[in-house]
Amino acid sequence: MQETKQDWQYAPRSQDMEEIINRPPSWITLYGTIFMVVCIFGLALISYLYEYPDTVTGDLVLTTIDPPRPLEAPDDFPIARLLVAHEDxxxxxxxxxxxxxLATFDDVFELSERLSSNQDQSDAGLSNFFIPPNWNLGxxxxxxxxxxxKQEMYRNLRDRRLDGLTTRELESRITRQERFIREQRQLQSRLEDRLVRNRAKLEQEEQLNTDGVDNRSGLITARRNVERTEDELNASRSEVRAASFDIELMRNQIDSYRGGLPSSLNQAGEDLRNAYDGLKAAVAGWENNYTITSPVDGLVLLQRDIRPGRTLLRGTSIGMVLPANAGGIIGRIDLPNKGSGAVAVGQRVLVRFDSYPYLEYGSVEGEVISIGRLPTGGITTVEVTFPNELNTxxxxHLEPGPLMEGEASIITESRSLLQRFFKRW
Known part of the structure; x- marks a missing residue:
């Protein structure tokens, strides 16, 4: 009878075959055990020797010990004049x-200089503080x-200029001053009409210049005509106001003759000082509202689109000023509070700068030198120095740039795989 496949599979084996299967050679067991022990020992050694760090990551900005000062528009700011250039x-x-x-900057600037350099703060000195009538102070x-x-009031009381005049003489002077005021009002009307025409002409010249027409001469002439007319109009207004005040003084003198009312020189002096302080405050307020100044000595870096004629919205970035004595280069890291407790002074920092691809240029090594104690908005500030400069x-060697940005990894601790394994257990 022919054997089936199933019968062949389960046929009894010989005694020699059973011994070979059930008792492998002793050398295989020995060397196999040795090989397994060596592999386990090798893996344990590698786990002990191989270390990888615990890191805390944050955004880094490259700066200096005395950091650059950003410039922003404090309010909506239509630029009329740009007095510096990029990198001045x-x-x-x-x-x-x-x-x-409405004011001319040069006139306001000159007035500010005179106010700051005025050494005579006495009543007599303040009464003689001169402001040219043709200045456009807006x-x-x-x-x-x-x-x-107040100056005129003080000088009149101090010098008693009107005491020697009779009532009729005062009234005659009042009549002349009133006639002078009417003439000046007529002159102002003509100047205002001329100013409207000159400004319209200036707008036309500016539009032509914007359209690319080379009309430099016509533009300069139009601006001068506007400035000259404004100066004449302001001078006339100043004279009218002075004449009106003279009339008021003379009428007060007439009333004092009739009513016997005494005038106080001390009160006039106090009013003069208050008016002088008020002018200083007005000039300071104008400078705050209509100028942008440098906060420190240094180098100014302006945005490319900063130019006369542009209107800056509140908070618009204008550029920055690099301090003249900025000190060494450091990095400031905005570190999230989560995990920041492991950061300590002296720890290594690896920085990958955005402007220099990491795979091509590598990373820069730094060291933590200070940690902010007061977190703001969930962020802790960490300062980093670079002992090897910006060598990767x-x-x-990387060239530093103002406020260059990158990603910083602070190495808080380095442990082997074996240590991490046993720490878990």
């Missing part, structure tokens, strides 16, 4: 740009008029 050296408090205003003109009125791990 500037001084602290130097005016960088001027906004469009928004602060009222404060100037107030000071000039691949031997490249």
């Amino acid at each position: 050296s500037v001084r602290a408090r130097e005016v960088l740009m001027v906004a469009r205003s 928004e602060i003109q009222e404060a100037v008029y107030e000071l000039q009125e 791990t691949t031997g490249n």
Whole structure:
């Protein structure tokens, strides 16, 4: 009878075959065990020797010990004049740009200089503080008029100029001053009409210049015509105001004759000092509203689109000022509070700068030098120094740039795989 496949599979084996299967050679067991022990020992050694770090990551900005000062528009700021160029050296408090205003910047600047350099603060000195009538002071003109009125009042009481005049002589002077005021009003009307025409002509010339027409000469002439007419109009208004005040003084003198009312020189002096302080405050307010100044000595870097005629919205970035004595280069890391407790001074930092691809240039090694104690908005500030400057791990040298950004990894601890395994258990 022929054997089936199933019968062949389960046929009894010989005694020799059973012995070979059930008792493998002793050398296989020995060397196999040795090989397994060596493999386990090798893996344990590798796990002990191989370390990888615990890191805390944050965004880094490259700066200096004395950091750059950002420039922003404090309010909507239509640029009328740009007084510096990109990468110019500037001084602290130097005016960088001027906004469009009713006043002429040069006149306000000269007035500010005279106020700051005025050494005679006595009543007599303040009464002689001179402001040219042809200056265009725009928004602060009222404060100037107030000071000039108080000056005239003080000088009149001090010198008793009107005491020797009779009532009839005073009335005659009042009549002449009133006639002078009417003439000036007529002149102002003509000047205002001329100013409207000159401004319209200036707008046409500016539009032609914007369209690419080379009309430099016509543009300069139009601007001068506008400035000259404004100066004449302001001078006339100043004279009218002075004449009106003279009339008021003379009428007060007539009333004093009739009523016997005494005048106080001390009160006039106090009013004069208050008006002088008010003018200084008005000038300071104008400078705050219509100028942008440099906060420190240094180098100004302007955005490319900063130019006269552009209107900056509130908070618009204008550029920055690099301090003249900025100190060494450091990095500032905005570190999330989560995990920041493991960061300590002296720890290594690896920085990958965005402007230099990591795979090509490598990373820069730094060291933690300080940790902010007061987190703000869930962020802790960490400062990093670079002992090897900006030399990378691949031997490249990076050129620092203002506020260059990158990703920083702070190495808080290095442990082997074996240590991590046993720590879990």
